[in-house]
Structures are given as C-alpha cells and as structure tokens.
Amino acid sequence: MTTTxxxxxxxxxxxxxxxxxxxxELALADRxxxxxxAVGLAAHREPVIxxxxxxxxxxxxxxxxxxLDFDDLHMPSTxxxxxxxxxxxxxxxxxxRTYLAGAG
Numbered sequence: 073m074t075t076t077x078x079x080x081x082x083x084x085x086x087x088x089x090x091x092x093x094x095x096x097e098l099a100l101a102d103r104x105x106x107x108x109x110a111v112g113l114a115a116h117r118e119p120v121i122x123x124x125x126x127x128x129x130x131x132x133x134x135x136x137x138x139x140l141d142f143d144d145l146h147m148p149s150t151x152x153x154x155x156x157x158x159x160x161x162x163x164x165x166x167x168x169r170t171y172l173a174g175a176g
Contacts, residue, residue, distance in 0.1 A: 076154075088173035101168035107160040108137050115139035133159035 093101070115121065115136040124132040137155035156176035164170055 088176075091173050091176070095168060095170050097172060098168045101171045103172055104154045104175075105158055105161070105168065108154040109139050109162075112136040112159075130159045130163045133162075137151060 109155050112133050113136075118136075118139050120139060121132070121136055124135045127135070134156055137158065138152070153175045154171075161167070161170040161174055166173075
C-alpha cells in the first residue's frame with residue numbers, strides 16, 4: 073500500500089509541477105489570494121478565533137477565513153476552496169500557481 077501512496081503522490085507532484093495556467097487563471101488566483109487573506113485578517117478580531125489557539129498556523133488561518141465567509145465560491149462544486157487552499161499555498165511560500173495546484 074505504501075507503494076500506491078508514493079505513486080499517487082509522485083503523480084500528483086508531477087501534475088502540479090507541469091501546471092501551466094493561463095493569464096486569466098493566474099489573475100483569478102491572485103484575486104482569490106488577496107480576497108481570502110483580507111477576510112482572514114478581518115476575522116482575527118472575532119472572539120471565536122480563540123478556540124484555534126492550539127492549532128497549527130495554517131489551520132488557524134483556514135478557520136479565520138471561514139468565520140466571516142465572504143470568500144469566493146467555486147460554483148461547480150459549491151465549495152469555498154480558497155479558505156483551505158490559500159493558507160496552505162502561503163504556508164508553502166507559494167503564490168498563484170501553488171494556489172491553483174491546490175484548488176485543481
């Protein structure tokens with residue numbers, strides 16, 4: 073089973089490395105990054121954020137981005153994908169391309 077997981081991880085990493093987003097996709101990703109960080113920053117004043125004190129920073133950011141829930145909505149899946157992908161992309165030191173790989 074470890075081989076299967078390793079193979080899947082390798083295939084996924086290869087797909088992400090080969091990702092070649094269009095200018096329009098990169099612009100959308102940049103907008104999602106800015107929007108989600110702004111929502112997360114605004115939520116850091118909300119009292120409920122205190123329950124995340126023992127979580128890793130990425131999880132605290134993801135939680136914060138859900139508090140006010142003004143983030144983008146991916147219509148085909150009806151999910152708020154940026155609240156998860158943005159904190160992880162930024163924690164990895166990535167930007168728009170990293171966000172798109174996570175959201176893809």
